[in-house]
Amino acid sequence: MTGQEIVFALLGAVAVGSGIMVVTTRQLVHAALWLVLSFGALAGMYLVLTAEFVAWVQVLIYVGAIVVLLLFGIMLTRAPIGTAPDLDSGNRWIAAAVAVATAALLVTVVVMGFGDAKMPLEAGGGSAEALGSAVFRTWVLPFEVLSVLLLSALVGAIVLSRTDIGGARSRGKGD
Amino acid sequence: MTSHVSAALAPGGDIPAPHIEYGQIMPILLVLGVAVAGVLVEAFVGRTWRYTVQVPLAFLGLAGGFAWTIVLGLRDETHAVAAEGALGVDGPTLFLQGTILILALVSLLLIADRGTGSFAAQAAALPGSEAEQRTTAAGIIQTEVFPLLMFAVGGMLIFPASNDLLTMFVGLEVMSLPLYLLCGLARRRRLLSQEAAVKYFLLGSFSSAFFLYGIALLYGYAGSVKLGDIAAEAGRDAGSETLLLGGIALLALGLLFKLGAVPFHMWKPDVYQGAPTPITALMASCTLVSAFGAMLRVFFVAFENLTWEWRPAMWGVSIITMIAGAVIAITQTDIKRMLAYSSIAHAGFLLTGVIATSREGLSSTLFYLAAYGFTTVGAFAVVTTVRDAGGEAGHLSRWAGLGKRSPLIAGVFAFFLLAFAGIPLTSGFTGKFAVFKAAVEADATPLVVVGVISSAIAAFFYVRVIVVMFFSEPEADGPTVVVSPATAAAVVLGLAATVVLGVLPQPVLDLAGHAATQMFVR
Amino acid sequence: MDLYVPIIVLGVLAFAFAAGSVAMAAVTGPKRWNRAKLEAYECGIEPTPQPVGGGRFPIKYYLTAMLFIVFDIEIIFLYPWAVAFDRLGIFGLVEMVLFILTVLVAYAYIWRRGGLEWD
Numbered sequence: 056m057t058g059q060e061i062v063f064a065l066l067g068a069v070a071v072g073s074g075i076m077v078v079t080t081r082q083l084v085h086a087a088l089w090l091v092l093s094f095g096a097l098a099g100m101y102l103v104l105t106a107e108f109v110a111w112v113q114v115l116i117y118v119g120a121i122v123v124l125l126l127f128g129i130m131l132t133r134a135p136i137g138t139a140p141d142l143d144s145g146n147r148w149i150a151a152a153v154a155v156a157t158a159a160l161l162v163t164v165v166v167m168g169f170g171d172a173k174m175p176l177e178a179g180g181g182s183a184e185a186l187g188s189a190v191f192r193t194w195v196l197p198f199e200v201l202s203v204l205l206l207s208a209l210v211g212a213i214v215l216s217r218t219d220i221g222g223a224r225s226r227g228k229g230d
Numbered sequence: 231m232t233s234h235v236s237a238a239l240a241p242g243g244d245i246p247a248p249h250i251e252y253g254q255i256m257p258i259l260l261v262l263g264v265a266v267a268g269v270l271v272e273a274f275v276g277r278t279w280r281y282t283v284q285v286p287l288a289f290l291g292l293a294g295g296f297a298w299t300i301v302l303g304l305r306d307e308t309h310a311v312a313a314e315g316a317l318g319v320d321g322p323t324l325f326l327q328g329t330i331l332i333l334a335l336v337s338l339l340l341i342a343d344r345g346t347g348s349f350a351a352q353a354a355a356l357p358g359s360e361a362e363q364r365t366t367a368a369g370i371i372q373t374e375v376f377p378l379l380m381f382a383v384g385g386m387l388i389f390p391a392s393n394d395l396l397t398m399f400v401g402l403e404v405m406s407l408p409l410y411l412l413c414g415l416a417r418r419r420r421l422l423s424q425e426a427a428v429k430y431f432l433l434g435s436f437s438s439a440f441f442l443y444g445i446a447l448l449y450g451y452a453g454s455v456k457l458g459d460i461a462a463e464a465g466r467d468a469g470s471e472t473l474l475l476g477g478i479a480l481l482a483l484g485l486l487f488k489l490g491a492v493p494f495h496m497w498k499p500d501v502y503q504g505a506p507t508p509i510t511a512l513m514a515s516c517t518l519v520s521a522f523g524a525m526l527r528v529f530f531v532a533f534e535n536l537t538w539e540w541r542p543a544m545w546g547v548s549i550i551t552m553i554a555g556a557v558i559a560i561t562q563t564d565i566k567r568m569l570a571y572s573s574i575a576h577a578g579f580l581l582t583g584v585i586a587t588s589r590e591g592l593s594s595t596l597f598y599l600a601a602y603g604f605t606t607v608g609a610f611a612v613v614t615t616v617r618d619a620g621g622e623a624g625h626l627s628r629w630a631g632l633g634k635r636s637p638l639i640a641g642v643f644a645f646f647l648l649a650f651a652g653i654p655l656t657s658g659f660t661g662k663f664a665v666f667k668a669a670v671e672a673d674a675t676p677l678v679v680v681g682v683i684s685s686a687i688a689a690f691f692y693v694r695v696i697v698v699m700f701f702s703e704p705e706a707d708g709p710t711v712v713v714s715p716a717t718a719a720a721v722v723l724g725l726a727a728t729v730v731l732g733v734l735p736q737p738v739l740d741l742a743g744h745a746a747t748q749m750f751v752r
Numbered sequence: 753m754d755l756y757v758p759i760i761v762l763g764v765l766a767f768a769f770a771a772g773s774v775a776m777a778a779v780t781g782p783k784r785w786n787r788a789k790l791e792a793y794e795c796g797i798e799p800t801p802q803p804v805g806g807g808r809f810p811i812k813y814y815l816t817a818m819l820f821i822v823f824d825i826e827i828i829f830l831y832p833w834a835v836a837f838d839r840l841g842i843f844g845l846v847e848m849v850l851f852i853l854t855v856l857v858a859y860a861y862i863w864r865r866g867g868l869e870w871d
Contacts (some may be wrong), residue, residue, distance in 0.1 A: 065782065086320060102756075105802075108832060111447070112828050116828060119820070120817075120821040120824040120825075123817055123820065124820075127813050127817040128814075129665050130813065131813060131814055165473040165477035166468070166474055167451060168472040168476065169473070170470075170471040179449075182835075183831050183832040183835045183836075184832065184835040187831075187832030187833055187836030187840075188245050188836050188840075190829070191832075191836060191844050192245050192246070192247075192314065193247075193315070194314075194396065194762070195248045195250070195316075196250070196255075196314065196316040197400040198829070198847070199850060199851060200262070200397075200400050200401070200404055202386075202850070202851045202852075203266070203384065204407065205822045205826065205854075205858070206381075207265075207404070207407055207408050208407060208853060209376060209818060209861070210269055210377060210378065210857075211411040212815060212818040213861070213865065213867055214354065214374045214415075215353055215354055215411065215812065216354055224377065244841060245841070245844070247842075247843035248843070269857050270861075271859055272861055273857075273863075273865065274860075274864060354811075
């Protein structure tokens with residue numbers, strides 16, 4: 056085993072372990088924080104695979120933004136501090152069985168599919184420059200459409216969340 | 231993708247500008263452009279004028295896109311990939327895009343109808359709160375519906391046209407995200423509507439995740455996300471079959487969810503019932519067309535050499551979809567839920583056309599989609615007109631005696647139901663006949679037998695509704711029929727298409743056949 | 753991998769400093785009880801009362817988070833674009849301007865509708 060493989064396996068164990076903690080912890084806020092660890096370990100795995108840019112995307116978007124949104128979501132809905140006994144539904148064992156079965160299936164597919172095949176790691180294959188030249192040439196249409204997706208997400212956020220916007224109070228200013 | 235990356239990595243070399251065939255993808259650009267313009271209207275136009283500006287804008291966008299699609303179809307030279315291979319512009323795609331655009335136009339008639347008032351005055355106001363009553367009384371309308379609708383239609387146009395799985399995923403999300411939102415904007419029974427939106431969102435994201443995992447497995451198999459490359463790799467019979475089959479299964483799961491095929495149909499009755507009825511009409515017609523278009527493209531292009539692998543599973547899905555849709559529909563007492571199960575059963579009938587994997591299968595599915603789309607928009611348009619004090623009269627018992635109270639609207643609805651059942655001289659018959667004929671020619675006769683049996687079961691509950699409408703006494707406080715001009719126009723368009731495609735189907739059948747001659751581009 | 757050696761070294765140093773400081777404070781610092789020390793610290797201003805017992809934070813925060821996430825994603829695309837900018841030519845500029853303008857439309861919408869006003 057090379058050093059890279061050991062680091063990769065350790066990070067994988069951290070990602071899976073913290074992932075299990077996310078779904079089993081009884082404190083909602085802790086679940087979000089365990090998710091940070093899981094995402095962080097995943098970012099480390101990307102880094103080991105020389106996908107540098109993807110690793111930083113993982114850190115900036117998932118660890119940075121998604122978890123912040125999750126925490127906001129927790130605060131906005133009920134802001135529980137401490138353990139929440141109603142965090143479990145009665146279906147925990149069924150849910151666990153489904154989750155384990157799905158995971159087993161997907162792991163089997165990947166193991167059977169790739170076996171012990173090895174891919175050489177090329178330095179720079181996942182760098183920002185390589186991705187930049189692909190995104191801005193081959194994938195230009197999906198890229199531009201993504202901006203539309205972001206726009207509709209923000210419009211939707213406004214529509215769903217703010218009652219005061221365009222309401223009686225801001226009539227003089229907004230319109 | 232690897233080849234592109236390594237080519238672009240040539241040290242210091244300039245990256246040539248991508249080649250975009252603007253003319254060929256103009257319908258998509260136009261619809262998305264109008265959506266962005268709609269957001270700008272929301273930003274800079276005063277409240278009183280917003281509705282007045284948004285509606286013509288949306289109409290122009292959809293009509294312009296439709297006209298452009300027709301021009302592209304007439305030019306007859308369009309059989310090419312566009313935008314660096316991201317989109318395929320070919321006969322079936324143009325037919326599907328044209329169908330989506332015209333059905334979206336008819337749905338827009340319902341959405342824009344202020345008389346029926348299907349949308350919440352202010353989506354963010356708590357149901358039952360004082361703010362809700364105030365905004366409703368003030369006659370405010372949530373005009374963001376129009377840009378969101380255009381975003382969704384833009385995604386629907388991209389979804390069946392995408393020539394690689396990455397673009398397809400982006401199209402799927404652009405289509406789905408606004409729809410999740412629109413489902414939660416019903417004016418009445420708002421908690422039900424919001425619950426529907428949350429359910430749709432959670433299940434939809436879940437299916438998107440499976441779709442994405444399928445893309446990853448197929449990329450692992452073929453080293454490319456382009457549909458043509460996957461087909462070529464599968465044709466060479468190289469690589470790991472496990473990855474390929476796993477990829478097909480997960481990708482199909484994501485697509486079947488959007489169609490609402492059993493066992494991925496659980497969202498459909500709840501969402502169709504909870505969503506504002508004009509949005510239900512849009513989903514039942516345009517989303518179904520778009521999702522079937524993507525399904526056809528994936529299975530006809532990427533997995534064309536693998537029919538023996540995916541056919542047995544698809545047989546099973548088709549059979550249980552037809553039977554479950556027809557049988558469960560019998561037990562429904564809500565008219566929108568019943569139509570939802572009817573839509574599930576129709577997804578099963580349409581899947582037989584996909585299973586045929588022949589040119590006839592393709593052209594008959596295209597025709598069926600157009601015919602069913604018009605009928606279902608018309609049926610939901612009728613649903614919006616039968617109203618109680620509390621909004622639409624959804625419960626079937628409230629429709630009792632509608633034939634005596636309003637023979638015209640009840641007659642039209644009965645006609646739509648007969649079209650769903652596939653009675654001759656309606657478009658439903660022509661569509662079913664074409665699809666089943668293609669399936670028989672492709673050696674799927676057992677499937678057709680099941681299809682005919684479940685059609686007969688389905689006919690039972692369609693006839694039951696007709697009996698309730700015409701042969702039972704109306705209640706004293708029964709619902710009234712309120713038809714505003716825009717809704718009437720939608721009903722008439724749906725009715726006209728259902729009649730014409732039933733009596734004189736040949737021009738459209740020829741059109742679908744012509745569109746399918748060259749199959750999909752790759 | 754050599755590129756990462758300075759980063760790893762810096763990370764180890766930072767971790768050692770942080771852990772060391774906490775340990776040093778625990779060992780050498782005086783321990784005198786004071787009520788103020790147990791309160792939430794909000795950069796010196798009076799702490800905002802927390803909603804208790806199922807209370808909710810104002811929904812305004814949600815919009816802030818959404819704005820952050822959308823513009824975060826937008827910024828992410830600027831990195832590969834900037835690195836490849838010299839080779840992309842004028843079309844690359846057009847692509848990025850179009851992308852940013854589209855997202856800015858959302859910004860204009862929120863601004864005009866008063867979404868950026870806090871009270």
